[in-house]
Amino acid sequence: MAKDLKEIKDINEIKDLGWDELIPGAALFSFTEPVEDVVEVPMDERPYAATNSHEWQVGDWRVEKPVYNRDLCIDCQFCWVFCPDMSILSRDKKMIGVIYEHCKGCGICVEVCPTNPKSLLMFPEHTDNNEALAMWPKKEEKK
Amino acid sequence: MVKKIKNLKEFSLSNDRFEGANLMCPGCSHNIIVREVLNATDDPVIVATATGCLEVCTAVYPKTSWDVSWIHIGFENAAVAAATVSAAYEVMKKKGKLPPATQKMVDEGKEPKIVAFAGDGGTYDIGFQSLSGAFERGHNFMYVCLDNEVYANTGGQRSSSTPIGASTTTSPAGSVSYGEKMMKKSMVEIMADHGAPYVAQVSPSKWKDLVKKVQKGFEVYGPVYINAQSACTTEWKHAPEDTIEVSDLGVDSCVWPLYEIINERDEHGIIYSTKLNITYRPKKKIPVEEYLAAQPRFRHLFKPENRHIIDLWQKAVDARWEYLQRREEAGV
Numbered sequence: 001m002a003k004d005l006k007e008i009k010d011i012n013e014i015k016d017l018g019w020d021e022l023i024p025g026a027a028l029f030s031f032t033e034p035v036e037d038v039v040e041v042p043m044d045e046r047p048y049a050a051t052n053s054h055e056w057q058v059g060d061w062r063v064e065k066p067v068y069n070r071d072l073c074i075d076c077q078f079c080w081v082f083c084p085d086m087s088i089l090s091r092d093k094k095m096i097g098v099i100y101e102h103c104k105g106c107g108i109c110v111e112v113c114p115t116n117p118k119s120l121l122m123f124p125e126h127t128d129n130n131e132a133l134a135m136w137p138k139k140e141e142k143k
Numbered sequence: 144m145v146k147k148i149k150n151l152k153e154f155s156l157s158n159d160r161f162e163g164a165n166l167m168c169p170g171c172s173h174n175i176i177v178r179e180v181l182n183a184t185d186d187p188v189i190v191a192t193a194t195g196c197l198e199v200c201t202a203v204y205p206k207t208s209w210d211v212s213w214i215h216i217g218f219e220n221a222a223v224a225a226a227t228v229s230a231a232y233e234v235m236k237k238k239g240k241l242p243p244a245t246q247k248m249v250d251e252g253k254e255p256k257i258v259a260f261a262g263d264g265g266t267y268d269i270g271f272q273s274l275s276g277a278f279e280r281g282h283n284f285m286y287v288c289l290d291n292e293v294y295a296n297t298g299g300q301r302s303s304s305t306p307i308g309a310s311t312t313t314s315p316a317g318s319v320s321y322g323e324k325m326m327k328k329s330m331v332e333i334m335a336d337h338g339a340p341y342v343a344q345v346s347p348s349k350w351k352d353l354v355k356k357v358q359k360g361f362e363v364y365g366p367v368y369i370n371a372q373s374a375c376t377t378e379w380k381h382a383p384e385d386t387i388e389v390s391d392l393g394v395d396s397c398v399w400p401l402y403e404i405i406n407e408r409d410e411h412g413i414i415y416s417t418k419l420n421i422t423y424r425p426k427k428k429i430p431v432e433e434y435l436a437a438q439p440r441f442r443h444l445f446k447p448e449n450r451h452i453i454d455l456w457q458k459a460v461d462a463r464w465e466y467l468q469r470r471e472e473a474g475v
Binding site for chain 2: 014022028029030031034035036037038039040041042043046051052053054055056057058061075076077078080081082083084085086087090092093099101102104105106107108110111112
């Protein structure tokens with residue numbers, strides 16, 4: 001029996017289904033209810049439907065993850081504007097952190113970070129964030 | 144309504160309408176361009192996307208990454224889809240038949256913006272006839288070409304945007320060939336000659352320049368063409384984290400000059416004046432060699448027998464930069 005997307009409330013119901021187990025050609029909705037003006041609603045307050053890719057995750061693509069150091073950050077927002085995966089969380093002109101569910105580990109944020117030492121660094125995926133912060137490199141002297 | 148964006152901090156207040164966990168490659172420029180274009184306005188946006196990386200990776204059944212109205216259309220007719228939406232919108236507005244929610248937004252001064260996204264395959268080659276037609280008829284929409292200079296979605300075949308010397312799967316470099324034989328088409332001038340009121344070339348690494356041009360494009364009435372440089376980690380074969388650096392090298396070596404062309408055109412398609420502005424001048428123009436060296440698709444050009452292609456590149460880029468400067472100076 002093919003499933004109708006309209007009846008699906010929980011993402012786990014469709015996660016493991018093959019393409020032939022879904023009704024083909026169904027309309028996909030981004031939200032569960034009509035949103036008047038999406039641009040006014042911040043990402044974490046939107047009523048995402050299970051068929052919105054925001055509810056899914058690509059974090060398992062990563063080999064290395066970016067770790068964020070709040071103490072060094074100057075909130076320049078370079079990482080926010082150049083992140084290809086909308087994974088840099090920024091509120092009220094302040095950088096808050098990384099959305100690990102959506103980050104594919106490309107490393108652009110680390111490359112564009114202008115502070116010395118960098119406030120974002122790549123660490124192996126299995127590293128604990130607190131451990132990573134403890135071994136943060138010292139300021140590099142200019143030669 | 145023009146969104147006020149003075150600096151990057153102000154820009155970062157934008158709420159993205161393009162969602163994460165899409166299946167684009169890590170470090171893809173397409174996403175950066177789409178984000179910057181959508182965040183350039185707070186008005187509702189209607190997007191038409193031609194077949195290509197952007198379409199197949201953001202709408203994998205049963206998922207969607209778009210929070211704006213989105214139409215997927217064939218490889219060849221993204222421009223026509225956008226033009227049709229624009230024409231339908233204008234008629235419905237004139238007859239007062241807009242849906243109440245849309246009507247409310249229009250009353251608040253939030254006119255919907257219609258944008259078509261397509262890759263260079265869907266623009267330079269396959270979509271060219273419908274693009275040319277839509278521009279000739281003068282519909283009110285914006286067409287953004289995500290130019291990664293190759294058919295990346297289908298395995299890296301050459302397109303008419305692929306520059307000379309690039310190794311692609313249909314123009315491979317080897318013992319008898321140095322890769323692609325032809326320089327790329329100058330699409331920006333071709334679209335400007337259609338009499339489009341605003342045509343520009345942008346790079347995602349220069350975000351402010353891109354946003355300013357997109358906002359200008361949204362303000363004018365008529366077809367707008369934006370040619371966006373889109374560094375491709377898969378087919379240009381550089382590391383994902385180098386996307387922004389490679390884009391910067393392209394801009395600073397004048398391989399990808401940032402400029403705009405403004406046409407004064409009436410409803411009959413008569414062009415009264417044309418003006419070209421260079422919007423970014425590199426402080427120090429770097430040799431093209433540095434841009435080529437950053438991308439392994441040009442690696443074979445550094446062999447002694449292929450060095451003449453690098454000289455050819457430099458000559459071509461210098462001639463083009465000279466041409467643009469002369470046009471700007473003459474005000475045509």
